[in-house]
Amino acid sequence: MHYKLIIYFCLEYFFKVCIENIAIKGKAVQSSTFYFQANNAIDGIDLYCTHTETEMNPWWRLDLVDLQIIQEVTVTNRMDCCFEQINGAEIRIGNSLENNGNNNPKCAVVSGIPAGQSVSYSCGGMQGRYLNVVIPGDSKQLSLCEVRVYGNASLRRPIGLEHFLDSVKLSGRAVQSSVLEYYRADRAMDGIKHALGPASFCTHTNSETNPWWRLDLLDNYYTSTVIITNRADCCPERLDGAEIRIGNSLENNGNNNPICAMITSIPIGASHSYSCPDMEGRYVNIIVPGDRYLTLCEVEVYRGFPDKPCANPLLSNFSFKL
Secondary structure: OHHHHHHHHHHHHHHOOOOOOHHHHOEEEEOOOOOOOHHHHHOOOOOOOOOOOOEOOOEEEEEEEEEEEEEEEEEEOOOOOOHHHHOOOEEEEEOOOHHHHOOOOEEEEOOOOOOOOEEEEEEEEEEEEEEEEEOOOOOEOOOOOEEEEEEHHHOOOOOOOHHHHHOOEEOOEEEEOOOOOOOOHHHHHOOOOOOOOOOOOOOOOOOEEOOEEEEEEEEEEEEEEEEEEOOOOOOHHHHOOOEEEEEOOOHHHHOOOOEEEEOOOOOOOOEEEEEEEEEEEEEEEEEOOOEEOOOOOEEEEEEOOOOOOOOOOOHHHOOOOO
């Protein structure tokens, strides 16, 4: 497969493909303003933030001016204080202005962003003109230091290569903390998402404290996306709160590695995609904190290629193995 990687690098070198943040072409508004304006979130500077008054369901809305196909949204949190205020914020995308756009379909829920950090959320090609960030509840404040939006017009690779790169699915050896009956860890890697019968072709641990599943990729890789399929027969809520972790350590069975995402919920039988931009490691863990079961019907891990600045696309700086 080395020739495919050579093609990728050569085309990227000649076309000098950049990441295009389409948010900077839009117009931002927010539910109220406490000194700091809505357009601070699309000024390209992480230090200048937005801020609403304390109110019910504060929101921020980006008008992209035209219909867009949105692949990924990156949100940067404030670094001075109060980073937990963004917890529970919903990213919504669509064409309706009903309820100020806050009734549009949901891309993701922000479970938490460390102070001054940026987290990316995969929206899987959702379409819409409006992108909202809203925090449900009373007496809430919304502060955003930057919102970046990437769509099909801003793919991170040359057009025509997306199908090749999307096919670079990683494989490896799966283990889990325990096995209930015959629901082994490798069932999450068998390519069968659903079949008849209880938890058929899925993994299943015993009821235990902090059950986990781990994929050994057998080498160090950048990971771009993890897709998880929930069981279709019952109990979809058992996956709520699960953490996806990626890294090279086997301390605590790999469950201390950096977190890519937290699963707020996956509907019964559905598959959700989680963006792990440029996270690097040999091990991919899924762990549910608490006294729980863990069941996974499919886990798909896709390889990432670290972003390279267009001004200096030197091939000699990169070495990969496929």
